[in-house]
Amino acid sequence: MISYISHKRWLYTLDTMRLKSQLDTKELLLLESETKSQGKNMVVAYILWYFLGYFGGHRFYMKKTGSAIAMLILSITLIGMIATFIWWIVDAFLLHNWVKEHNRQVEAKIVNQLISAPKQPPAPYSF
Secondary structure, rough: HHHHHHHHHHHHHHHHHHHOOOHHHHHHHHHHHHHHHHHHHHHHHHHHHHHHHOOOOHHHOOOOOHHHHHHHHHHOHHHHHHHHHHHHHHHHHHHHHHHHHHHHHHHHHHHHHHHHHHOOOOOOOOO
């Protein structure tokens, strides 16, 4: 299962790279700008993990709402606090890949939009 997922991710990245090679400089700059504005920030994710992670703050940020609510509810009880602490530690190792995967998906979506958008011919020079 793990090799299938990593193989699928590798093909996904390869396809995105192939499509990116078809973009011109202006489109690549637009892609970078849009990816930064729509993507998740690694520093923000880890700050949320460190300060609010015990209550699922980083999971809310990563749009993992169901498990974030579970962490929030579990952190109320003593037994739940122990489970949440272990969960919080494990998330420290998972968070990096979540952010990278989210940003990879955002980039692929934007690349597909740029590729499918009709190309406008350059404006003629007027003197």
